[in-house]
Amino acid sequence: MEPFLIHILGCGSALPTLRHSASSQVIELRGKLFMIDCGEGTQLQMRKYHISFTKIQTVFISHLHGDHCFGLIGLISTMGMLGRTAPLHIYAPKETGPLLDMQLKMFCTGLEFNVVFHAVDTKRHQVIYEDRSLTVESLPLQHRVPCNGFLFREKATLPHIRRDMIDCYEIPVSQINNIKLGADWTTEDGEVIPNSRLVTPADKSRSYAYCCDTRFIPSLHQLIEGVDVLYHDSTYDKSMEERAALYNHSTSTQAAMVAKEAHAGQLLLGHFSARYDNEEGILNEAKEIFPNTQLTDEGMTFPILAKK
Amino acid sequence: MEPFLIHILGCGSALPTLRHSASSQVIELRGKLFMIDCGEGTQLQMRKYHISFTKIQTVFISHLHGDHCFGLIGLISTMGMLGRTAPLHIYAPKETGPLLDMQLKMFCTGLEFNVVFHAVDTKRHQVIYEDRSLTVESLPLQHRVPCNGFLFREKATLPHIRRDMIDCYEIPVSQINNIKLGADWTTEDGEVIPNSRLVTPADKSRSYAYCCDTRFIPSLHQLIEGVDVLYHDSTYDKSMEERAALYNHSTSTQAAMVAKEAHAGQLLLGHFSARYDNEEGILNEAKEIFPNTQLTDEGMTFPILAKK
Incomplete structure (x- = not known):
């Protein structure tokens, strides 16, 4: 099974600290990297x-707060200096377009690659990206500015060939793909070997939801039902619930409630307020509601595993 | 004597590395801080x-390359979150204005302080800033985009009162300022004590020039004659002189030639290319021409001392 990984580059919140970097993470699947959010300093974290x-190949920006996007122009600029030629796709709220245009004109003349901007409607839940490995859906969130999360869904993969059966029936290599796609096999004697004897089931498709920044949305679980891994805004601990509501952020307890209602496999906590010297309290409060919870930290890599 | 200090926050060049940060430094004089350049990540270096x-209170931007200005909007944004109320003055090439306007509208609504933009004519050598402690002059440089350096000149200070003479002649406190300003003192017996016996000479005014980014300008020394400390672009070593010319940067040898011709007191080298694992070679080449040369590094603080 191809690894499906989340690399955490930054899981801090708006105020810069030496403990955490501004929001950014990189999703890795089949050799392709997708960035979600790009706060100031992201390119250094990449180094x-x-x-x-x-x-x-693609950057998804959840919303236009600086700690989620101030690193974007620096990243593009550096890609230019490194001689990139492949296009870079940016998915972000529509207001990003004019700013990006102005910045590219001022700082990135002579780029040898195209920056292709895709405006995302933050109010709609829809597929905004698709390739042969996965789809990405926008997840409307509730924050102080238009904001959406992202749901990465791996596409169904093909069943696994049973090597022993192929050898046993001396099936030629040219037929392997047909069998993966569901064909039976007829031997020279006319015996039909049903496809189910030739393959073992495909791996379960995996999914990952990024929901940050957002206030607690009691219905959010409906959009991410059964997600394998959920990264959710958990800026505050339970005692700060009022403040969380005021600033349109969530507590870790609320994050855990979303994970529980969504029947998620695992919950990752992030976007920690600068006030915390450590996030153990935040973690423990979430675990009371959703035991399979982990804190994120810069430099950590999490595998997305299909839930049991 | 009040300390006049240079704090180095970043002395790397355009390509981000883990060794050096993007350009930024802070000048400290009489409790006021002036920033020169503000590359991405500057606010983290401040932390x-x-x-x-x-x-x-003031940020001077030399030119609009990302490694000198991408950190500015993040800095302003954070100042807002920290509750700043005092105005922030930005001196930068005029093209900065529209970008800053757009960014402030998008990311900094509700700031409780004014951001006051001052367009600098990069082609003119003139005083662009003045307060009671110092003046700042723009120094036209030659780079791929409009660019100027900055010359900080401390204003003349008053002579020092001779405590022993004040006591001897029982001069009242109310007269001290007059004497600092040059007055003689007449005793009750009518004896005139000349001012020169009542004071020792004022400290020599100090000066600091920041010349980055720039190609080698053979006449630059004329604008900074006698400067106490010069920070000069030294992106490359001597062997890269052609590349330096091509990209409108300088070698450390060229930086040293400017320092020597200007009769500077000390030369600080910075803006090092990402290709160097250490800058000892760059330093040694400069020292051959101008012995009182030092490498800068993040976190270093240099006192500006009047040259002997």
């Missing part, structure tokens, strides 16, 4: 954690 | 090296 500038 | 966000 630090050996994330390839070349392999990033 | 790391305990530079007060509140005390920065």
